[in-house]
Amino acid sequence: xxxxxxxxxxxxxxxxxxxxxxxxxxxxxxxxxxxxxxxxxxxxxxxxxxxxxxxxxxxxxxxxxxxxxxxxxxxxxxxxxxxxxxxxxxxxxxxxxxxxxxxxxxxxxxxxxxxxxxxxxxxxxxxxxxxxxxxxxxxxxxxxxxxxxxxxxxxxxxxxxxxxxxxxxxxxxxxxxxxxxxxxxxxxxxxxxxxxxxxxxxxxxxxxxxxxxxxxxxxxxxxxxxxxxxxxxxxxxxxxxxxxxxxxxxxxxxxxxxxxxxxxxxxxxxxxxxxxxxxxxxxxxxxxxxxxxxxxxxxxxxxxxxxxxxxxxxxxxxxxxxxxxxxxxxxxxxxxxxxxxxxx
Amino acid sequence: xxxxxxxxxxxxxxxxxxxxxxxxxxxxxxxxxxxxxxxxxxxxxxxxxxxxxxxxxxxxxxxxxxxxxxxxxxxxxxxxxxxxxxxxxxxxxxxxxxxxxxxxxxxxxxxxxxxxxxxxxxxxxxxxxxxxxxxxxxxxxxxxxxxxxxxxxxxxxxxxxxxxxxxxxxxxxxxxxxxxxxxxxxxxxxxxxxxxxxxxxxxxxxxxxxxxxxxxxxxxxxxxxxxxxxxxxxxxxxxxxxxxxxxxxxxxxxxxxxxxxxxxxxxxxxxxxxxxxxxxxxxxxxxxxxxxxxxxxxxxxxxxxxxxxxxxxxxxxxxxxxxxxxxxxx
Numbered sequence: 001x002x003x004x005x006x007x008x009x010x011x012x013x014x015x016x017x018x019x020x021x022x023x024x025x026x027x028x029x030x031x032x033x034x035x036x037x038x039x040x041x042x043x044x045x046x047x048x049x050x051x052x053x054x055x056x057x058x059x060x061x062x063x064x065x066x067x068x069x070x071x072x073x074x075x076x077x078x079x080x081x082x083x084x085x086x087x088x089x090x091x092x093x094x095x096x097x098x099x100x101x102x103x104x105x106x107x108x109x110x111x112x113x114x115x116x117x118x119x120x121x122x123x124x125x126x127x128x129x130x131x132x133x134x135x136x137x138x139x140x141x142x143x144x145x146x147x148x149x150x151x152x153x154x155x156x157x158x159x160x161x162x163x164x165x166x167x168x169x170x171x172x173x174x175x176x177x178x179x180x181x182x183x184x185x186x187x188x189x190x191x192x193x194x195x196x197x198x199x200x201x202x203x204x205x206x207x208x209x210x211x212x213x214x215x216x217x218x219x220x221x222x223x224x225x226x227x228x229x230x231x232x233x234x235x236x237x238x239x240x241x242x243x244x245x246x247x248x249x250x251x252x253x254x255x256x257x258x259x260x261x262x263x264x265x266x267x268x269x270x271x272x273x274x275x276x277x278x279x280x281x282x283x284x285x286x287x288x289x290x291x292x293x294x295x296x297x298x299x300x301x302x303x304x305x306x307x308x309x310x311x312x313x314x315x316x317x318x319x320x321x322x323x324x325x326x327x328x329x330x331x332x333x334x335x336x337x338x339x340x341x342x343x344x
Numbered sequence: 345x346x347x348x349x350x351x352x353x354x355x356x357x358x359x360x361x362x363x364x365x366x367x368x369x370x371x372x373x374x375x376x377x378x379x380x381x382x383x384x385x386x387x388x389x390x391x392x393x394x395x396x397x398x399x400x401x402x403x404x405x406x407x408x409x410x411x412x413x414x415x416x417x418x419x420x421x422x423x424x425x426x427x428x429x430x431x432x433x434x435x436x437x438x439x440x441x442x443x444x445x446x447x448x449x450x451x452x453x454x455x456x457x458x459x460x461x462x463x464x465x466x467x468x469x470x471x472x473x474x475x476x477x478x479x480x481x482x483x484x485x486x487x488x489x490x491x492x493x494x495x496x497x498x499x500x501x502x503x504x505x506x507x508x509x510x511x512x513x514x515x516x517x518x519x520x521x522x523x524x525x526x527x528x529x530x531x532x533x534x535x536x537x538x539x540x541x542x543x544x545x546x547x548x549x550x551x552x553x554x555x556x557x558x559x560x561x562x563x564x565x566x567x568x569x570x571x572x573x574x575x576x577x578x579x580x581x582x583x584x585x586x587x588x589x590x591x592x593x594x595x596x597x598x599x600x601x602x603x604x605x606x607x608x609x610x611x612x613x614x615x616x617x618x619x620x621x622x623x624x625x626x627x628x629x630x631x632x633x634x635x636x637x638x639x640x641x642x643x644x645x646x647x648x649x650x651x652x653x654x655x656x657x658x659x660x661x662x663x664x665x666x667x668x669x670x671x672x673x674x
Contacts, residue, residue, distance in 0.1 A: 054573045085575030099570035101584045116577040
């Protein structure tokens with residue numbers, strides 16, 4: 001196992017008290033696995049990514065732990081974590097367009113990072129760097145350029161190369177494709193796969209709200225909802241046969257090629273995710289879920305329904321655990337639609 | 345580079361022509377007649393007055409048409425002949441400026457440069473140390489917000505009148521003649537210190553406050569976050585932040601250095617310091633067209649040169665300006 005996350009809870013400090021953005025999350029990442037982590041804004045997906053590499057002063061570890069290659073990551077110890085960043089855990093940030101410092105050449109920035117990590121044999125890293133630049137079709141003169149001289153796609157690729165230069169075990173790619181056009185998106189996605197195949201990175205978490213890009217690059221997909229995991233399964237299982245009502249609704253809301261939406265209305269999910277300031281008890285999707293029943297006032301376990309397929313849903317575990325089929329209360333959707341506006 | 349330089353040069357040339365024209369026009373908007381003002385100092389018989397008025401108006405060229413005066417003015421600038429001061433007749437304008445300039449430069453350049461260097465360091469340090477931020481910075485705000493004329497009264501009152509540590513005013517002791525002796529240099533230094541201190545204190549706070557805010561902003565921005573996520577040492581991140589934050593500060597320094605040649609009127613009046621500011625003030629009082637124009641020309645040239653130098657410095661530290669230098673649309 002490359003990465004094991006156990007009951008990880010992360011909170012943001014605020015004046016109204018701590019807000020638990022990630023609530024008891026557990027998952028595993030196999031060697032060589034690219035895991036897609038999807039969910040809507042505020043679901044906590046980026047918070048998981050940040051917690052695994054850099055807890056900023058507003059964040060705090062509220063419980064749980066993460067093990068990378070069997071060793072526990074010192075998540076709240078900034079100094080200890082600093083040495084592991086880039087070498088063991090690395091990040092391609094959401095803000096790749098503005099991530100590169102503007103007043104230094106790319107080569108100088110990389111040299112400063114290597115110096116920070118006390119790397120003695122810089123020539124070797126440098127020749128590796130040149131090899132990787134060539135691999136993705138960038139000229140080595142890029143190292144003598146400044147960030148503002150590069151196009152958006154080039155900046156994105158440069159940050160991926162920089163972040164993965166020291167062969168980290170885990171690369172967290174946070175919304176790496178969101179700001180790019182579709183063809184560049186594909187190229188960047190393929191770059192991640194190529195880097196994994198060549199062993200530059202051992203495993204990766206691709207955080208995004210874009211399920212279609214995950215379908216292309218991810219081995220498995222984890223769906224988050226309001227700070228908790230809803231479902232984790234292989235990419236095929238999530239896209240073809242999702243079990244969690246939220247995942248189903250999410251997949252159903254994607255437009256399909258060949259379907260004329262004049263004929264079939266493209267539906268969204270009625271309602272809004274609950275506020276995390278004072279989250280409701282039980283299943284957090286309850287209010288919007290057409291299948292909700294009494295049991296849903298208790299928090300559902302993130303249970304393994306089939307090998308490699310975990311779902312946090314009472315209805316699904318009853319159905320697959322031999323329980324009786326749950327009848328859907330009539331008008332559930334209309335009810336949940338009327339709760340609109342209970343969130344922030 | 346050549347294209348950049350020639351473009352800049354044309355810009356500066358246009359600025360110079362506009363500056364000179366305004367410079368010529370402004371003193372002439374002051375109500376009253378300078379020759380008349382000068383002659384009124386003496387008790388003259390009406391006949392003698394008329395004769396003198398006629399001669400002097402011709403001598404100073406104040407009787408010609410505006411266009412003639414304007415053309416004459418350009419001619420005198422290009423031949424670097426600024427004429428003779430009316431108020432300090434018959435001293436030449438260039439001589440008067442030459443005498444006052446060293447005092448102004450010696451006072452303001454050290455005050456501005458030292459406060460810039462120290463203020464930036466202080467601000468950058470305050471950005472990451474709470475203790476410093478809560479102690480030194482408020483002091484900076486106080487000095488910044490304090491009306492300067494008041495500070496220029498309080499400090500000399502304490503250090504000169506109450507404690508007699510430094511002389512109260514003047515450029516050097518009245519009992520000495522300007523010679524290159526140690527006594528005279530010592531007198532220069534002690535007279536220099538108080539005006540220097542007041543200017544230094546006021547600008548120190550300003551630089552520190554600006555730098556603190558810029559560094560805090562830079563330390564939180566995306567590129568700092570990225571460096572941090574890749575495990576760069578905090579020292580390295582601060583160095584990058586400081587470099588980025590220096591750019592706006594440097595423009596501020598350029599503006600200040602540019603107007604240095606105009607002197608600091610309030611300081612030089614408060615301390616009776618014989619620099620350009622005091623000279624300018626006296627020239628306004630005397631309606632001394634030629635001296636005023638001479639000083640303004642000086643300021644115009646000074647500002648333009650300072651801006652040009654800073655343009656060149658910017659090119660070397662901010663790569664983004666290099667792009668516009670190559671002629672790409674900025």
